[in-house]
Amino acid sequence: STPSLKWRRVLLKVSGEALAGDHAQNIDPKVTMSIAREVAAVTRLGIEVAIVVGGGNIFRGASWAGSSGLDRSSADYIGMLATVMNAIYLQATMESIGIPTRVQTAFRMSEVAEPYIRRRAVRHLEKGRVVIFAAGTGNPFFTTDTAAALRCAEINAEVVLKATNVDGVFDDDPRHNPNARIFDTLTYQEVTSKDLSVMDMTAITLCQENNIPVVVFNLNQPGNIAKAIKGERVGTLIGG
Numbered sequence: 580s581t582p583s584l585k586w587r588r589v590l591l592k593v594s595g596e597a598l599a600g601d602h603a604q605n606i607d608p609k610v611t612m613s614i615a616r617e618v619a620a621v622t623r624l625g626i627e628v629a630i631v632v633g634g635g636n637i638f639r640g641a642s643w644a645g646s647s648g649l650d651r652s653s654a655d656y657i658g659m660l661a662t663v664m665n666a667i668y669l670q671a672t673m674e675s676i677g678i679p680t681r682v683q684t685a686f687r688m689s690e691v692a693e694p695y696i697r698r699r700a701v702r703h704l705e706k707g708r709v710v711i712f713a714a715g716t717g718n719p720f721f722t723t724d725t726a727a728a729l730r731c732a733e734i735n736a737e738v739v740l741k742a743t744n745v746d747g748v749f750d751d752d753p754r755h756n757p758n759a760r761i762f763d764t765l766t767y768q769e770v771t772s773k774d775l776s777v778m779d780m781t782a783i784t785l786c787q788e789n790n791i792p793v794v795v796f797n798l799n800q801p802g803n804i805a806k807a808i809k810g811e812r813v814g815t816l817i818g819g
């Protein structure tokens with residue numbers, strides 16, 4: 580509808596860590612509200628927004644597996660349930676400011692949210708609703724970054740916008756090395772060969788195989804989410 584906009588349908592990935600902000604609890608209401616406000620602004624422009632939420636602020640399977648005999652699959656199911664908590668919180672925040680939002684879970688929790696149905700998700704987006712995909716891929720041993728790449732491909736979204744707590748992809752950890760330099764653009768090849776910690780290998784490979792560009796940007800910078808969704812230059816662009 581608005582020809583000057585770069586993307587028509589986007590997949591926004593919000594990590595659990597990003598949701599936590601600097602709040603002592605697992606979720607910072609200021610962060611969820613700023614996400615809701617910025618998403619509201621872009622949906623008004625006609626851009627369709629789907630969101631995949633992480634769960635690392637509450638539970639990360641891999642780091643718990645092994646402790647007290649907890650097997651990896653069980654740990655990962657707990658991790659996936661954590662993403663559902665974040666999704667419901669984010670949905671409630673969005674709806675509190677009038678954005679119609681649906682949560683779809685990768686495994687059934689029908690009393691709480693819709694099950695993931697691709698065509699239904701697309702229909703919601705076409706009607707201007709925000710769709711939040713929860714429970715990752717529904718499979719242990721995967722990540723929500725991989726879920727973001729997968730859902731992006733499935734619903735024919737044009738880009739994965741990865742919201743993080745840093746400005747983009749750096750050549751070293753900017754939290755420890757003040758001289759770390761940010762990349763404006765990167766190829767998938769560079770990400771994998773330089774072993775840059777952007778996404779896990781499964782996620783980045785899935786993006787590469789499906790020619791899905793990835794934008795890594797800082798969600799703590801006010802206005803950045805809206806900018807990223809509108810296709811303005813922000814963070815690091817991975818593609819090609």
Ligand code: UDP
Binds near residue numbers: 593658720
């Ligand atoms: N998880 C999983 N399968 C998936 C997605 C997530 O098993 O397809 C589990 C896994 O234990 C992971 C946790 O859910 O550690 C939370 O997701 P993730 O670590 O990707 O969240 P983020 O880092 O984005 O906060």
